[in-house]
Amino acid sequence: MSKTILITGAGTGIGKDAAFALAQRGHRVLATTQTDAQALSLEQDARTHHVVLEVFKLDITLEHDREKLMPYDLDVLINNAAIGESGSLAEVDMKRVRQLFEVNLFCTLELTQVALRKMIKRESGTVLLVSSIAGRVPMPFLMPYSMSKFALSAAGAGLRAEMDQLKKNIHISLIEPGAIHTGFNQAMTDSKYAWMGNSSYFSHQAEKMQKQERATFKLVEARSTQGIVKQIIKASEANRPKLRYVSPWIQGFGVRMARIFGI
Template identity: 40%
Template sequence: MTSKTVLITGAGSGFGRGVALGLARAGHKVIAACHIWPQVTDLRAEAARDGLELRVIKLDVLSEIDRSHALALDFDVLFNNAGIMESGPVAELPPEIVRRIFDTNVFAALEMAQGAAKKFIRAGGGRIVWTSSVAGLVKVPWDGAYSASKYAVEGFCAALREELAPYGVQVCTVNPGAYRTGFNDTGMESQDQWWGQGERVMAHWPVRELTRQADPAEMITAMIGVITAEHPPYRTVLPKAAEDMARREQAEEWDKRL
């Protein structure tokens, strides 16, 4: 793909930040959208230190004002990456948390995708790359709300892919497994915020140190490839062990009995 302008949501940390800086280093035009103003200041400072041309804006995807501001800008690719995770067993999860996860991961992301899709249809082409998860392909006990939100993302992306293809608009997913970005660690810890606030009938799932997470550089490189390649795959699952696990578990679901 020739040089494009890429709007990245959730660019203040993790994969989004790595992809924003990586694209900028490769000479692409990037609009890095961060959740809160301190992230904007911090990312601008890092780009300046590295001599990178990077436009950094504030975008809380739950804010209609912020979404409208971002979608009014000129860009050719939307990297729909912002998301949150909060752990806990489904039977005990406070509805407030489930709604918060779906508001961010599904509804706000969908509004970003809809806005970009309309822009791209009018322009005669464009690409939406959406951060899903391995959790959108397999069961994830104690992360059921996050997993369900990513299953919803998978459903929207599959439909969008077919609906937008006649207009020259491409849709791809990237599905990370467990990487050392801090996202999974804080998602697990979040359960302790509410566990002691009510009567529980299940045992607390012990928050443990996650020692088997992969280097995020692999996934960041793959995401940049999906954003920039002329003909990227529809789905990119990494690390390879996560892809193998997802394929195996999906097959096993057909024959599972209680």
């Protein structure tokens, strides 16, 4: 059955690929982007590929933009938009961490609340929160981002239990990508070098660290978004979606082991 699905941060990466794949499966997809320029470019791209998308700008940090959801009867909201920040918690400017939480947690939940208002009234709906396996194990120098995804995953599990008690047929699920080559990880890990000067506790190892990060991502990143897009489709189309959808599974397995052995 065709569903009405809104996705945030659909101008690039996983969000864009998920929007295309969902539309190709016959769903009505509202593909939203942070900026008007991204919306224009996405619209053109969709037209070139003969994919029907309804595209508009929705910066999740703006209340006025979040209210754009109101006219729609959404079956599924996919909270995909996020930003990345890295650096040691011993020295990172908390303004950066606050901004990260603003986008990845608070505004994501505010947008979810707008969608829930109508979903609860209609007694039907699914909300997907794109979190991360970085929200399951702490990773040094990635903690600003990692903490925001820990919080988002906890919020998703808690909200799911609340919606179960409400018995209004509302489903909350977490999408947990592992490392996937979209450029997001490189931009995130590099972000700390913009402010880590000579006075940084870690300046002596910065060069080696950057090389290591590049090499690690080259090794572990899935080359395509196909696996996680499949999981997003599964969660969007399920009548009773599970709590967690992970891809690549091997990275999910690794994280499970890390938790069992207390890392």
